[in-house]
Amino acid sequence: MIIEPNTAIDVLIGPIQDTDGLRVTGLAFGSVTVALSKDGGAAVNMTLSAANWVEDADGRYILSLAAGDTDTEGNLHIDVESSGCLPFFDDIQIALPAGMDGQIAVDHNTGGTDALRYVDSGGSGVGGAVVRAYVKADYDAGTFTVRAKTVTNDDGRWEEPLYLAHEVSYTITFYKSGVGGPDAVEVTP
Numbered sequence: 609m610i611i612e613p614n615t616a617i618d619v620l621i622g623p624i625q626d627t628d629g630l631r632v633t634g635l636a637f638g639s640v641t642v643a644l645s646k647d648g649g650a651a652v653n654m655t656l657s658a659a660n661w662v663e664d665a666d667g668r669y670i671l672s673l674a675a676g677d678t679d680t681e682g683n684l685h686i687d688v689e690s691s692g693c694l695p696f697f698d699d700i701q702i703a704l705p706a707g708m709d710g711q712i713a714v715d716h717n718t719g720g721t722d723a724l725r726y727v728d729s730g731g732s733g734v735g736g737a738v739v740r741a742y743v744k745a746d747y748d749a750g751t752f753t754v755r756a757k758t759v760t761n762d763d764g765r766w767e768e769p770l771y772l773a774h775e776v777s778y779t780i781t782f783y784k785s786g787v788g789g790p791d792a793v794e795v796t797p
Contacts, residue, residue: 610701614675619686623667625694631667632693640690642671647682647702678702709741709755710773712797714780716765724793726764726782733764737784741770744777744794760784772797 611617623631637656645651654660660672671686678684681702688696704710716725726734741756755778756770772778777796783789 610703611678612704613681613702614679616675617673617678619671619673619698619700620664621669621671621686621688621696621698622664624669624688624690624696625667626692627694629694632690633663633667635663635669635690635693637661640669640688643687643689644673644677645683645685645687646680647684649680651685651687704771709778710771710776710797712772712774713769714741714772714778714795714797715769716760718795718797722765724766724780724795726760726791728787733760733762734782734784734787735760735762735764737764737782737787737789739766739770740781740783741772741778741795742781744779747779747792 624635626632637658640656640661642654642656642661643651644654654677662670664670681704684700684702686698686700716722718724726737726739728734737760739758739760740754742752743755746753756772758766758768758770760782761767772795774797777794779792780795781790781792783791
C-alpha cells in the first residue's frame with residue numbers, strides 16, 4: 609500500500625493468530641501493543657483506544673492511523689503484538705505521488721501565461737518533451753535526483769503540473785531526443 613504523507617487512514621490488520629495458528633477474536637485495545645517505525649527509525653508504541661483499534665471480523669482489526677503517524681516519507685513499519693499471539697507486521701509506503709515533491713502546483717503558466725511552455729526556436733510548441741524538476745542545489749552539485757516529472761502536449765504546454773515544495777529552488781529541465789535540450793530554468797515556488 610502506498611499513501612501520501614500526512615494522511616489519516618484505517619489499516620486492516622490481521623488475521624491475528626494464536627500460537628497454534630488459530631485466528632484470535634476479541635482482542636481489546638488494552639491487550640495489544642502496536643509499534644510504528646518511520647523510515648527505519650526507532651519503533652514507538654502507539655497509544656491505543658477503542659477509537660483507533662476496532663475489531664472487524666474473523667481475527668482482523670482496523671487500526672486507525674492519524675496524519676501524524678504518516679508524516680514521514682519512506683517505509684512505515686507496523687508491529688502488532690499480544691500475549692499468546694504470533695507477532696503480526698505490515699509495511700506501508702509513505703510517498704508523494706509521481707509528479708509531487710510538495711504541495712505547490714508549478715506548470716507552463718508559472719511566472720505568467722505560457723512562461724514555461726516548451727517551444728522551438730521558431731516559437732512552435734514541442735510535444736512529447738520530458739519536463740523534470742530537480743532541487744537546484746543538488747542539480748548544481750551534479751546530483752540528478754528527479755523530484756517530479758511530466759511531459760508536454762503537442763502545443764508545448766505541460767500535461768500535468770509538478771507539485772513542488774514552497775520556497776525551495778528547483779532546476780526545471782526540458783528534453784526531447786532529436787529535437788532539443790536539455791534546456792533548464794530555475795523556479796522557486
